[in-house]
Amino acid sequence: MTLVLDVEDPSVAAARRGDPLAWADLYERYHPVIERYLAVVDPEALANSDDIWVRAAHTLPAQPEGFEPLIWLLRTARDDKIAQPPPDDSDDLTIRAIRALSPIEMDVIALRVIAGLSEADIALVIARPIERVRAAAHRGVSRLMERLGPS
Amino acid sequence: MSAHPYQDAAGVLDAAAAGTTVPGFEGVGKLLIDLSRTAPLGPGVALRSSAVVGAAKASRRVTRFAALRSRVPIIVVSAMVLAGVTLLATRGSSPDPVTDLVGDNAPGAETGNTRLVTDDRANDDADVDNAGTDDVLGVGNASRVASPTTTGEVEGADTAGAAPSVTAQPVATTTAEGPPTTANPPATSTGEQESPVEAGNNGNDSGNGIGNGKGNQGSGGSSGDGGNLGVEKSNRGSD
Numbered sequence: 307m308t309l310v311l312d313v314e315d316p317s318v319a320a321a322r323r324g325d326p327l328a329w330a331d332l333y334e335r336y337h338p339v340i341e342r343y344l345a346v347v348d349p350e351a352l353a354n355s356d357d358i359w360v361r362a363a364h365t366l367p368a369q370p371e372g373f374e375p376l377i378w379l380l381r382t383a384r385d386d387k388i389a390q391p392p393p394d395d396s397d398d399l400t401i402r403a404i405r406a407l408s409p410i411e412m413d414v415i416a417l418r419v420i421a422g423l424s425e426a427d428i429a430l431v432i433a434r435p436i437e438r439v440r441a442a443a444h445r446g447v448s449r450l451m452e453r454l455g456p457s
Numbered sequence: 458m459s460a461h462p463y464q465d466a467a468g469v470l471d472a473a474a475a476g477t478t479v480p481g482f483e484g485v486g487k488l489l490i491d492l493s494r495t496a497p498l499g500p501g502v503a504l505r506s507s508a509v510v511g512a513a514k515a516s517r518r519v520t521r522f523a524a525l526r527s528r529v530p531i532i533v534v535s536a537m538v539l540a541g542v543t544l545l546a547t548r549g550s551s552p553d554p555v556t557d558l559v560g561d562n563a564p565g566a567e568t569g570n571t572r573l574v575t576d577d578r579a580n581d582d583a584d585v586d587n588a589g590t591d592d593v594l595g596v597g598n599a600s601r602v603a604s605p606t607t608t609g610e611v612e613g614a615d616t617a618g619a620a621p622s623v624t625a626q627p628v629a630t631t632t633a634e635g636p637p638t639t640a641n642p643p644a645t646s647t648g649e650q651e652s653p654v655e656a657g658n659n660g661n662d663s664g665n666g667i668g669n670g671k672g673n674q675g676s677g678g679s680s681g682d683g684g685n686l687g688v689e690k691s692n693r694g695s696d
Contacts, residue, residue: 324517330509337508346492356508363515400491418470419493425467440463447466447485454484 314372322366333359336376339421340383346404346416349392351383358383380421380431384413403453411446414439 317335320328340358344351362382369378394405404412410432417428425443429436469482473493478486 321512321516322520324513324520326509326513329512329516330506333509333512356511359508359512360515363512364519366516367519400488403488404492415470415489416492419473419489422474440467443470444463444466447469447482450485450488451482454488 315375318366318369318373318375321363329359329363332375332379336379339376340379342420343380343416344383346401346420347392347409347412355383361385374427376421377423377427377430380417380423381433384431403450406453407446407449408442410434410438410442411449414442415446415450418443 317328317331321332337355337359341352341355344355358379362379365378365382392405394402396402396405404415407415413432414428417423417431418425423431425436425439429439432439465479465482469479469486470489472479472482473486473489476490476493478490
């Protein structure tokens, strides 16, 4: 996945003009991913996840032509993320294990596994060098292995 | 295990994203696969029209604002041009009285403003004349008002036997002090242009000239009053 595509997404191009159907298409394609990401790293922000789209509409004109919409939307969602670490009170073992990681480790693993972003794209979303992304991924996986065991 | 530990982690994550596990990392691999598949969905997974409509509206606002912002330089330049044209038009319609008097005063005949100033000066002159003699009061007004040397003389003659002769002198005085060129031409043209009827009255009354002057200062309607005053004064002169 790359930041800039050869041809701009038609829905993004129409969304630039304020076409509601284009926004609906973007919403259907990307909102589930955004909600999954927020459900892991910032469940408190789920209640207001729709606000991300209004803010995204304001930031859309500043995006370069042919950009990757998911990176833009996840970056918008992260801007709204609550700074406090998510509560470690989930009944789901997987969620609890992930939330036990540091914020950047949790972000990198969630963006890689849930959103399917590459290391380079994750670096763009979290605004960190790609080396930090790789290091965080390594530390996160190592800590999960320590917690769960090799098998 | 790969040569670099970072590559191990990347491989585990890549495999999990693809729904598989890497040998030796099955435990964490399964957890990550679960994370990708079973991450709890929020209450808004289904399409929420409010978010879409809100985004579309916001996008339109931003688009309109961006379009307006791109037109700002044009709007500013247009406003400046319009302001310049308005300024020029204003100056053209209300010329500087002093300038007109001193200058060619060609515009004097065109507008009442010019007459206004001329009459003012004439009034001043009249005051001076009044200071001299009572007769001059009436005459002076007439001369000034009419400041028209040509008209004034005719008027004076029509108005009263005694006044005309007196009038003639003030006229000459006023003309000499003030802008001779200015006073003469405009006066003639002014009387005719403004109101033929009033001009006729003016011609009859030496004071009518004064009336014009005051009228110009205030409003068109006051011109008539001035004329009456002129008449009365001229009568005094005659008396």
